[in-house]
Amino acid sequence: MLRIAVPNKGVLSEPAAAMLAESGYRQRRSTKDLAVYDPESDTEFFYLRPRDIAVYVAAGTLDVGITGRDMLLETAPADGEGPTAVEVMPLGFGRSSFRFASPVESGIDSVEKLAGRRIATAYPVLLQRYLDESGIKAGVVKLDGAVETACRLGVADAVCDVVETGTTLRAAGLRIIGEPVLTSEAVLVRREGSEEIPAVAQLRRRLRGVLVARQYVLLDYDCPNELLARATELTPGLEGPTVSPLQTEGWSAVRAMVRQSDTNRVMDELWELGARAILVTSIHACRL
């Protein structure tokens, strides 16, 4: 039986369950359920705090889990502390960055100026590692959340926190300093060195299928044969476009996968080139 850890709360919780449901796994009906068994795939899902997921996976009690990359690096046992957990694949949601910010009026406007200051964070391991690597000596104030308020209340001079839109930082009168310490998104994690069992390989294929179906569309168009080379350069597909003859003499039909974000640009370029009957279809699922 496969055992998977899924975030039970927070911003990763809903999209993680949605992605698993889209991958064909049964998910819990109520947010109060602590675990659910999917008989069809012989898989049990455990709903746990994102902060704890790498701990269970590293210990080998659960085969794989979904958590944030920042959480994984914060909570997985470090080298030399026994088995740890590692990233298997990014899952394309829960994107954020982990970065420094300070009150606008503080005069702390560069990472160097953090030396000798107090920095509040809910990710003390990540922060300390970054400070050590950068040779910056600063105090780390460990908080549980709502870190942005720490400066105003006088327990820190700067913060290092998760930023998505930046709204929370702005509301607290903070401005970003320096480059991101880390860019994060939801990731699938497994125990380091563990051999991949077939059920995990299947899970990965299913998740990849969802990722691709979300990121790509199918593009069909008709194209005069003399333009085929240039048209298929615009739509190379993943392995190569499918080209079949049209009944109309001198024309072919082309089908290729295209990145959703490129769709309109590619359609415009194909039209300019002379392609016609350009159709876009969404992909519901795939195995590649």
Ligand SMILES: Nc1ncnc2c1ncn2[C@@H]1O[C@H](COP(=O)(O)OP(=O)(O)OP(=O)(O)O)[C@@H](O)[C@H]1O
């Ligand atoms: N806008 C966001 N705010 C917070 N976390 C985000 C955001 N976008 C993505 N994430 C990711 O979600 C994870 C944090 O999840 P969550 O907020 O549930 O944890 P937490 O803040 O420790 O818990 P809680 O808020 O319940 O105390 C991190 O991996 C983080 O990178």
Ligand SMILES: O=P(O)(O)OC[C@H]1O[C@H](OP(=O)(O)OP(=O)(O)O)[C@H](O)[C@@H]1O
């Ligand atoms: O850049 P933004 O889009 O504003 O999002 C980032 C904010 O959201 C998170 O807080 P969360 O809701 O998890 O509360 P917490 O700080 O108490 O964990 C995070 O810690 C930031 O405070």
Ligand SMILES: [Mg+2]
């Ligand atoms: Mg939070």
